[in-house]
Amino acid sequence: MNDKLIIAGKSYNSRLLVGTGKYKDFTETRAALDASGAEIVTVAIRRTNLGQNANEPNLLDAVPMSKFTYLPNTAGCYTADDAVRTLRLARELLDGHSLVKLEVLGDPQSLYPNVIETIAAAKTLVAEGFQVMVYTSDDPIVAKQLEDIGCVAVMPLASLIGSGMGILNPWNLQLIMERLQVPVIVDAGVGTASDAAIAMELGCAGVLMNTAIAGAKDPVLMASAMKKGVEAGREAFLAGRMPKKLYSASPSSPTAGIIGSVRS
Amino acid sequence: MITVSINGEARQFPQTITIAALIEQMSLTGKRIALERNGEIAPRGTFATQQLADGDKLEIVVAVGGG
Numbered sequence: 267m268n269d270k271l272i273i274a275g276k277s278y279n280s281r282l283l284v285g286t287g288k289y290k291d292f293t294e295t296r297a298a299l300d301a302s303g304a305e306i307v308t309v310a311i312r313r314t315n316l317g318q319n320a321n322e323p324n325l326l327d328a329v330p331m332s333k334f335t336y337l338p339n340t341a342g343c344y345t346a347d348d349a350v351r352t353l354r355l356a357r358e359l360l361d362g363h364s365l366v367k368l369e370v371l372g373d374p375q376s377l378y379p380n381v382i383e384t385i386a387a388a389k390t391l392v393a394e395g396f397q398v399m400v401y402t403s404d405d406p407i408v409a410k411q412l413e414d415i416g417c418v419a420v421m422p423l424a425s426l427i428g429s430g431m432g433i434l435n436p437w438n439l440q441l442i443m444e445r446l447q448v449p450v451i452v453d454a455g456v457g458t459a460s461d462a463a464i465a466m467e468l469g470c471a472g473v474l475m476n477t478a479i480a481g482a483k484d485p486v487l488m489a490s491a492m493k494k495g496v497e498a499g500r501e502a503f504l505a506g507r508m509p510k511k512l513y514s515a516s517p518s519s520p521t522a523g524i525i526g527s528v529r530s
Numbered sequence: 531m532i533t534v535s536i537n538g539e540a541r542q543f544p545q546t547i548t549i550a551a552l553i554e555q556m557s558l559t560g561k562r563i564a565l566e567r568n569g570e571i572a573p574r575g576t577f578a579t580q581q582l583a584d585g586d587k588l589e590i591v592v593a594v595g596g597g
Contacts (some may be wrong), residue, residue, distance in 0.1 A: 285595075285596060285597025286595040286596060286597070287594075287595040287596040287597040288595070288597070289595060292595075295595060308596060308597055309593045309594065309595065309596055310593070310594050310595065310596025310597075311564075311591050311592075311593060311594075312591060312592065312594045312596075313537040313538075313589065313590065313591055314537070314558065314561075314563055314590045314591060314592045316536065316537060316539060316556065324562075324592075325593055325594055325595055326562055326593060336593070338593065339596055339597070341596050341597065351566065351569065351589075352591075354566075354571050355564040355565075355566055355571065355589070355591050356564070356593075358564040358565075358571050358573065358574070359562060359563065359564035359591060359592070359593060360593070427597075475597075476596075476597025477597065480597075
């Protein structure tokens with residue numbers, strides 16, 4: 267089936283995007299990424315440890331940029347200014363790579379996005395030539411504004427980051443998808459494979475997750491489950507589900523030839 | 531003597547040095563890093579020519595696992 271996810275003109279086979287945080291070690295990170303089939307992986311940008319051990323294992327060795335599309339994020343940023351600075355550093359770090367994930371948080375307890383700072387940062391980044399995939403709330407008006415600014419994908423939360431609460435407001439996600447032309451990717455809140463399938467059945471272009479995989483008892487097995495959940499949901503969306511009815515007067519088996527019935 | 535803030539930590543040097551020399555002192559030569567000097571990106575290609583000045587604020591970053 268030729269059904270590619272297209273972001274900023276580049277096509278991807280996998281509609282599952284995954285984070286690289288919270289794993290036991292880089293070996294587990296890589297095994298989970300491979301099981302997930304993800305091509306786009308988020309990474310964080312952090313200060314280097316000044317007393318660094320030269321032989322310390324490195325994310326870039328375990329998750330090579332030749333095999334994965336890096337999506338540097340602005341996790342932990344609470345202002346537009348910090349987010350913009352972080353992504354400028356990311357672009358320098360990754361040899362001019364311009365595809366980025368913008369997220370500007372509102373408070374450390376909920377990690378709910380601050381959409382005002384997000385919009386301000388998005389404007390600056392788009393003007394500087396970044397291809398911005400933007401994490402936001404599930405507000406359809408804000409989502410549309412982010413598209414109008416020039417973001418290449420809009421990524422509303424399904425529920426709070428790391429909560430695993432699933433898709434709390436499918437109606438808002440549908441409102442967003444109705445209004446936007448760019449890919450709408452559910453980012454945050456997915457807890458298990460059925461959540462990913464539901465997001466895809468709604469018509470989302472993809473799902474981005476980290477904790478749902480890294481926080482499972484067996485992350486590698488959950489990564490495989492998520493791959494299937496996303497694929498199943500996508501196929502169901504494309505197939506077009508049957509309408510829901512309270513009951514059906516049309517059984518699945520033939521109504522004729524039932525034993526004991528009287529022939530007329 | 532100059533004082534330079536590196537990732538929020540004050541470091542003193544007997545005299546001014548280039549960014550490249552600083553990177554070498556920190557055993558970061560050849561590592562994939564990015565550097566911001568006083569809020570502006572210092573491109574890798576300029577490390578050998580940029581001289582640090584007293585009061586400079588540097589941020590040196592790497593990619594780490596994250597969601």
